[in-house]
Amino acid sequence: MNTIGITGGISSGKSTISNTLKEWGFTVIDADVQARVVAQPNQEAYQEIVKSFGSEILLPDGHINRSMLGEIIFNNKEKRDLLNSIVHPAVRKNMLSEKEKAYKRGEDTVFMDIPLLYESKLTHYVEKVIVVYVDPSVQLKRLMERNQLTEEDALSRIKAQLPLEDKKKWADAVIDNNGTIDETKQQLKKILEEWNIL
Numbered sequence: 644m645n646t647i648g649i650t651g652g653i654s655s656g657k658s659t660i661s662n663t664l665k666e667w668g669f670t671v672i673d674a675d676v677q678a679r680v681v682a683q684p685n686q687e688a689y690q691e692i693v694k695s696f697g698s699e700i701l702l703p704d705g706h707i708n709r710s711m712l713g714e715i716i717f718n719n720k721e722k723r724d725l726l727n728s729i730v731h732p733a734v735r736k737n738m739l740s741e742k743e744k745a746y747k748r749g750e751d752t753v754f755m756d757i758p759l760l761y762e763s764k765l766t767h768y769v770e771k772v773i774v775v776y777v778d779p780s781v782q783l784k785r786l787m788e789r790n791q792l793t794e795e796d797a798l799s800r801i802k803a804q805l806p807l808e809d810k811k812k813w814a815d816a817v818i819d820n821n822g823t824i825d826e827t828k829q830q831l832k833k834i835l836e837e838w839n840i841l
């Protein structure tokens with residue numbers, strides 16, 4: 644049984660890789676999706692978030708206003724740590740349970756898409772790490788286009804993460820996503836073949 648981490652930087656191409664893996668029939672457990680799941684009204688973490696941040700972070704329908712919460716924590720380390728201390732354990736629990744389910748279905752390899760794998764020191768959850776890399780200028784351009792951001796806003800999001808250059812050094816394999824999506828898929832295929840996964 645193999646657990647492989649997919650990581651990189653914001654807008655470096657992790658979702659593109661994850662979608663390809665899903666097309667090829669693999670289970671990809673997405674940390675961001677799980678973070679949204681645990682903040683749903685019927686979840687334990689939701690109750691704790693509301694207790695800690697107050698009902699003013701709720702939308703009229705009772706769901707958490709994610710963009711408001713995002714703004715609160717973006718420039719406030721204490722609040723960010725508080726939110727993480729609620730959300731992270733719940734996300735980890737869900738991810739491990741999804742992994743167990745996949746193994747029980749008889750799958751040999753499971754992928755985990757964890758954007759902040761290194762920042763959150765989660766490398767012990769995976770046996771190997773694939774870093775999806777792009778040059779800074781490409782990352783900036785794709786982020787501005789995808790999220791409709793100004794250069795300044797895009798740069799501040801990029802700078803909130805560890806440099807991609809560092810992540811590249813720590814990786815077991817690197818996918819260079821500066822080229823076409825087809826070239827990226829070819830690199831992924833080659834890595835999985837070398838690791839006897841494909």
Ligand code: ADP
Nearest residue numbers: 653654655656657658659785789820822823824
């Ligand atoms: P991440 O999940 O790492 O944030 P995405 O996979 O969403 O990144 O990619 C960021 C943006 O760049 C998306 O709009 C995506 O469609 C685009 N993109 C990703 N890879 C390529 C590529 N090789 N060529 C052109 N556009 C790409």
